[in-house]
Amino acid sequence: MKQFLGLLFFCSILLCSCKETKKQEVKTENDEGYSITELKTQRALWEPRSREEMESMFGVEIFDDEALGIISADTKINILASGFTWTEGPLWVNEGEFLLFSDIPNNKVYKLDKALDTLTYLHPSGMSGDDFTGAEPGSNGLLLNNKGELILMQHGNRAVGKMKAPIEPPRADYEFLADNYKGLRLNSPNDGAFDSQGNLYFTDPPYGLPGLLEDPKKELDFQGVYCLLATGELILLDKELKYPNGLCLSPDGKKLMVAVSNIEKPAYYSYDIESPGKVSNKKTFYTVGHMLAKEGYQGLPDGIKITKSGYVLATGPRGLLIFNIEGKLLARVYTGQLTANCALRSDEKKLFMTTHNYITAIDLK
Numbered sequence: 001m002k003q004f005l006g007l008l009f010f011c012s013i014l015l016c017s018c019k020e021t022k023k024q025e026v027k028t029e030n031d032e033g034y035s036i037t038e039l040k041t042q043r044a045l046w047e048p049r050s051r052e053e054m055e056s057m058f059g060v061e062i063f064d065d066e067a068l069g070i071i072s073a074d075t076k077i078n079i080l081a082s083g084f085t086w087t088e089g090p091l092w093v094n095e096g097e098f099l100l101f102s103d104i105p106n107n108k109v110y111k112l113d114k115a116l117d118t119l120t121y122l123h124p125s126g127m128s129g130d131d132f133t134g135a136e137p138g139s140n141g142l143l144l145n146n147k148g149e150l151i152l153m154q155h156g157n158r159a160v161g162k163m164k165a166p167i168e169p170p171r172a173d174y175e176f177l178a179d180n181y182k183g184l185r186l187n188s189p190n191d192g193a194f195d196s197q198g199n200l201y202f203t204d205p206p207y208g209l210p211g212l213l214e215d216p217k218k219e220l221d222f223q224g225v226y227c228l229l230a231t232g233e234l235i236l237l238d239k240e241l242k243y244p245n246g247l248c249l250s251p252d253g254k255k256l257m258v259a260v261s262n263i264e265k266p267a268y269y270s271y272d273i274e275s276p277g278k279v280s281n282k283k284t285f286y287t288v289g290h291m292l293a294k295e296g297y298q299g300l301p302d303g304i305k306i307t308k309s310g311y312v313l314a315t316g317p318r319g320l321l322i323f324n325i326e327g328k329l330l331a332r333v334y335t336g337q338l339t340a341n342c343a344l345r346s347d348e349k350k351l352f353m354t355t356h357n358y359i360t361a362i363d364l365k
Contacts, residue, residue: 030264032289048357049337051079057336067322067330070311070365077335078361080352081118084110087354089153089191090343091142093167099343099352100142101359102126104155107138112359122163122172126208127156134210141191141341146198151177153189155208160189160200160228178202178228181236184219191303191341193249198230199276201237201256203244225258227277235277241269246303246315246341249273250325257285259301259314266292266300268314270327285327291317303341307348315339320353333362 029035049057058077062068089102089109099112100121109122127137137156145151150163152174159179165171177200179186188208193201205223209215222239225247229235238244238258246259256271256279267287271279288301303315311330312323319335320342337355344351344364353360 030289032287032293034289034293036263051082051358054079054336054355054358054360057334059334061332061334062330063332064328064330066324066328068365070307070309070322071331071333071362072365075333075362075364078363079358080116080361081110081112081359082357084357084359086136086340086356087359088340089140089142090341090352090354090359091144092343092345092352093144094346095148096168099359100150101352101354102139102142102152104136104138104140107156109139109142109152121170124156124172125152126154126161128172128174129156132156132210134208136188136208140189140208141202143192143194145194145200146196151192151200153192153202155188158186158188158208160186160192160202177232178226178234181220181224181226181234185217187218187220187223190245191247193247195249195253195273195276197276200228201247201249202226202228203247203258205243205245205261207243225256229277233277237271237277237279238282245301248304248306250306250310251308255306255325257304257306257312259304259316261300261302263292263300265289266316268301268304268312268316285312286314286321286323286329288316288321299338302339303354305342305344307344309348313342313344313351315342315353320351335360 060073060075062073084103085105087101091100097114107124109125111121112118126139139152139154141153143151152161154161159176161174164173187204187206190203190205206212224236225238225244227235241260242262244258245261248257258269260267268285270283270285272281298318301316305313310325314321319339320333322331335355340354342353351362
């Protein structure tokens with residue numbers, strides 16, 4: 001569902017704002033051999049780039065010819081909209097043919113229509129009150145349930161919210177589907193996906209909390225992956241991931257995948273879904289620490305989607321990674337910008353990406 005998470009996310013998570021850089025004197029190595037301190041100090045890689053810089057840095061690298069089944073090596077990037085702060089949670093709405101996306105720091109959801117006009121769709125989107133002191137109050141992941149209702153992962157409200165209005169016209173009025181686990185408030189729901197029966201799988205990292213893991217109002221001592229059953233029961237699936245972020249289900253509903261934006265162990269994980277709310281066989285699908293070691297800090301695992309034909313599209317280091325369902329890296333799309341998440345058009349011929357302060361798209365086969 002983030003990956004990564006905008007300039008303010010990075011500064012908070014990695015403790016490396018301009019004021020804090022001087023304090024970092026200890027160089028540590030993780031189990032993959034890359035220096036976390038060195039990654040933290042590469043601030044230039046987090047700055048939003050100009051349109052010209054993005055276009056000049058864009059490219060597609062093919063590692064295996066299997067990738068040519070989904071993307072062409074000469075695919076171009078299309079910059080659709082700009083002028084935001086940190087974009088996330090893209091959602092293609094087929095009925096109406098428009099894209100919704102969150103701008104988390106500005107507490108808004110925007111609509112990008114067929115004419116590529118952008119307008120404010122919801123405000124507020126993730127924090128309904130005015131007492132939020134952090135940098136990321138808005139909604140993150142956006143999705144539609146089986147009734148066509150808009151579901152929002154709401155940072156400021158610390159809840160899975162449902163808009164109490166039709167898609168058109170929208171209204172910034174929400175009911176909470178889940179805001180606590182066993183009486184303790186959730187952290188800040190991030191990303192989610194519905195199965196065919198209406199059960200909602202979602203992640204709950206601390207990114208929406210002003211103090212992140214050390215926030216004094218944090219009530220849970222873990223960051224969970226959950227399943228909200230259609231009956232309303234909330235089931236904890238995994239509490240061992242430090243920063244669970246993007247999440248998706250395979251088209252057949254048999255696999256759950258979670259992106260983990262933990263700089264100490266950045267990876268994508270897979271689970272077998274045995275039945276609604278019950279998973280097993282947790283595996284590391286792919287780890288990207290070696291990429292950070294070679295290329296520097298250029299984005300952690302964040303958004304993730306699986307196509308109907310079984311290709312895994314995952315935002316991460318330097319843009320977008322493309323895998324087959326067995327976890328083989330087939331290609332990488334260099335976006336020229338930190339890339340948080342992605343969404344497929346219904347025909348899966350176009351992929352929309354939230355790339356820092358832009359909305360971009362590439363054509364797929």
